[in-house]
Amino acid sequence: MSDGDRIVIVGAGVAGLRAAERLRELGFDGELVIIGDEARKPYHRPSVSKQLVMGTARPSDMTLHAYTDLDARWRLGTRATHLDTAERVVHLPGVEQLWYDGLVIATGVVPRxxxxxxxxxxxxxxxxxxxxxxxxxxxxxxxxxxxxxxxxxxxxxxxxxxxxxxxxxxxxxxxxxxxxxxxxxxxxxxxxxxxxxxxxxxxxxxxxxxxxxxxxxxxxxxxxxxxxxxxxxxxxxGSVPAVDWLRGSGLDISDGVLCEPTLFAEGADDVVVAGDTARWPNLRFDEVPRRVEHWLNAVESARAAAESLLAGRAAATPFTPLPRAWSSLYDVRLQMAGLPALAEDTVQLDRDVTGFVRAGELVGVCTWDRPHAMMRWTAELERRLPAPATTPAPAHAASTAGITRLATV
Amino acid sequence: MSRLRRKSRTRARLSVDNERCELFGICEWEAPALFELGRDGRLRYRRQPAAGELTQAAAAARCCPMQAIELRGGDDE
CATH class of the missing domain: 3.50.50.60 (FAD/NAD(P)-binding domain)
Incomplete structure (x- = not known):
């Protein structure tokens, strides 16, 4: 991407916002257009089932802030209707067409x-x-x-x-x-x-x-x-990915949008995917593409998707987070790290700390009101499940890199 | 690029809304130099992050589950 280019972000939730923020942080100086179907600027969606439904906060209290100047054109209350990847055009209602040089898909999910x-x-x-x-x-x-x-x-x-x-x-x-x-x-x-x-x-x-x-x-x-x-x-x-508008785009939308490890949409040079919609292989765990429907993953994947888009498909690096999530029920803090869904079995690691095990290996942790224990176990998971080296090692160097990694597992 | 090169004019300030904060400790994970969830369950933090700590401070504010962290100044605002 360079000056004069236009990046379109479809989706004005937390992922859309954080992608925009990261693009500007990295110095993207072109035009930025953010399309959202709701008539509101990005807000803190986790509050919907808590403060907002209780009426203890107003919607305006839940507006999310950007930590850099976005200088974006907002098209709120507007639902993208179709994507043409060959022409690089997003279709909007009323036969409007919006061309792009780079596209971020961040349309999230809709309730089942x-x-x-x-x-x-x-x-x-x-x-x-x-x-x-x-x-x-x-x-x-x-x-x-x-x-x-x-x-x-x-x-x-x-x-x-x-x-x-x-x-x-x-x-x-x-x-x-x-x-x-x-x-x-x-x-x-x-x-x-x-x-x-x-x-x-x-x-x-x-x-x-x-x-x-x-x-x-x-x-x-x-x-x-x-x-x-x-x-x-x-x-x-539960929910299903909001990908109806991508029918006929050529992208694989069998469950969200199928992505490469870098969050580039499979086979596309100018389309990245962020948030709940992205189904990508997290190489920290294995090579199986999966979606992660958690708020923190929306934040982190959006930043990674923006980085990939600006780096370009050839130079982009894999997105390999250790997923984290949280919820609160009354005054109890429920926290998760890793991918509990992969587990075949659970073990009790400590008081109110459940470990999730796959093939004898710890792949996730869940704590019941133990924030300090969660920090310790998140660090432990990072140690046991290290992110693979960020740049794919060239063939002649692969053996050493592989050995180092095996030794730490 | 201009927005990135502009010199900071104001000293950054961090504040945490105690009404919102539920003490998950995500901020400490993101910015251990600035936040600490104490053994007593109270959150301690430095109100004036140094210039080199602004990236961490913004990460903590972005990732806060309750959006209880406010980061002001330190950029071109």
């Missing part, structure tokens, strides 16, 4: 749809955006009935905690054995006890048999034969 859910009913919502949080607040204000959340992952648990902090009754419905079960039985047990202690109701190993909707009431008949009358139902059953 639950088949059979009455999505047209204003009392049935998802929690992804500021507008979603405001809609849930309107539904709660219209009725004193309990709130129901379908899905017992991080968003579902955070929402349940938010409801109890508002003094609202809430029922969590999920087909897993326990909430957050993917973080191991010990953490799941702690979460269950915490939620129950704050009198959130749990309907685990169950799903919805019937939706019952009248003007006055809204109810759910569960497979455990429970009937829940609700003020609102929040669907929090």
């Amino acid at each position: 749809h639950l088949p059979g859910a009455m999505r047209h009913d204003p009392r049935v919502r998802v929690l992804r955006t500021v507008d979603d949080a405001l809609a849930v607040r309107r539904a709660l204000a219209a009725s004193t009935r309990p709130a129901v959340v379908i899905g017992t992952g991080l968003i579902g648990c955070e929402f349940a905690a938010s409801m109890r902090q508002l003094g609202r009754d809430v029922t969590l419905v999920g087909h897993a054995r326990a909430p957050l079960y993917r973080f191991g039985p010990a953490i799941a047990d702690s979460v269950s006890r915490l939620l129950a202690g704050h009198r959130a109701k749990l309907a685990m190993k169950s799903e919805i048999r019937h939706w019952i909707s009248t003007k006055e009431t809204f109810g759910l008949h569960l497979t455990n034969n429970q009937l829940v009358v609700a003020s609102c139902v929040v669907l929090a059953i």
Whole structure:
């Protein structure tokens, strides 16, 4: 990229913002255009299921700040409709076309749809955006009935905690054995006890048999034969990459956008991908492309994608983070590092510290309100899973590099 | 490039909003020279990072889970 060039960033979430910031930090002096489908500047999305749905913060309090002058042209409230990689053009509504020299894809994910859910009913919502949080607040204000959340992952648990902090009754419905079960039985047990202690109701190993909707009431008949009358139902059953607009672009969008280790979209010379959408092989672990749906990964991958784009495909270096994530439930800090999803087994490393093991090797750690232990174990994971040398070693030097790496593993 | 070469006019200042901070310790991981989550669970930090520590300071502010860190000055603002 050089003076007079134009970089287009599609996606105005945290990844879009941090990519823009890094491009300017690195001295990119050309035109920068940021396209976002929401009519808002980038904001702190983790607050949607907490402060914003509780009403303890205003949306404007959650605006994210850039640490350098972005000098960008913002096209908010605008949804990219198509990408033509051959012509290097992003299509916008109203047959508008925006050419680019470099493109950053950062469109993130959208909440997964639950088949059979009455999505047209204003009392049935998802929690992804500021507008979603405001809609849930309107539904709660219209009725004193309990709130129901379908899905017992991080968003579902955070929402349940938010409801109890508002003094609202809430029922969590999920087909897993326990909430957050993917973080191991010990953490799941702690979460269950915490939620129950704050009198959130749990309907685990169950799903919805019937939706019952009248003007006055809204109810759910569960497979455990429970009937829940609700003020609102929040669907929090995961998300899918927002890549519909990339159909026909030639990019592989089978699960997010398939990327090279450097976050360049597979086979493209001028397209990089950042955030939840990127499916790339993290060479610190193996060569399998995966997506990582965590906020800190959006920050770090955006910076790496910007670096790759400016370096060019041939000179770009692999993005090899040790992923980290966090959540808070009431006053408990839940933290993760590594890739727990890869594990075949869990071990108890210490009090409230779960280790995730693959083929005898530690690949992830999860802590329950132990921030100091998390720092120690993150450092330990970095030691055990070192990032490979950043530049691919030439053939004649490969043997030494390989040996050094094996010795430290 | 001009924005990068411009000389700093103001001394950078860090501050942490105690109402927001939930003490995850991510800032210490990003900027160990500036932040320390004490054994007593309290966060200690240096309010005036040196010029050479601004990269770390910005990384901590960017990565803070609660967006509780404010970094002012130290650039061309």
